[in-house]
Amino acid sequence: MEIWVNPACSKCRTAVAALDEAGVDYTVRRYLDEPPTAEELAAVVSRLGLEPWDVARPKEAREAGLTAIPKDADHRTDWLEGLAAHPRAIQRPIITADDGTTVIARDPETLSRILAG
Structure with missing residues (x-):
């Protein structure tokens, strides 16, 4: 799983915390430092x-x-x-799961969908 974040963004910090809480392995890409x-x-x-x-x-x-x-x-x-x-x-954060599922995780519902997958 990969998450594109801007560390100054509260929604990005929330998403990272949720991934940590779920025990998910992921890679952080600071997309302002390493633009796509x-x-x-x-x-x-x-x-x-x-x-x-x-x-x-x-x-x-x-x-x-x-x-x-x-x-x-x-x-x-x-x-x-x-x-x-x-x-x-x-837009941020963008999360791509290992199966290719990609979401813009700006709300709890979207974030929970990627975690449930």
């Missing part, structure tokens, strides 16, 4: 069943100029590259 590539983001959004703009944090995406990019298939790569260049704009 556009290809890694493409794989994550595919597993989530979302588009890149769906995993963008509104304020940070706006500040990075990403919201000027159209939200359509022709600009999907632009979004992926933009998020890779501005990782602060990516």
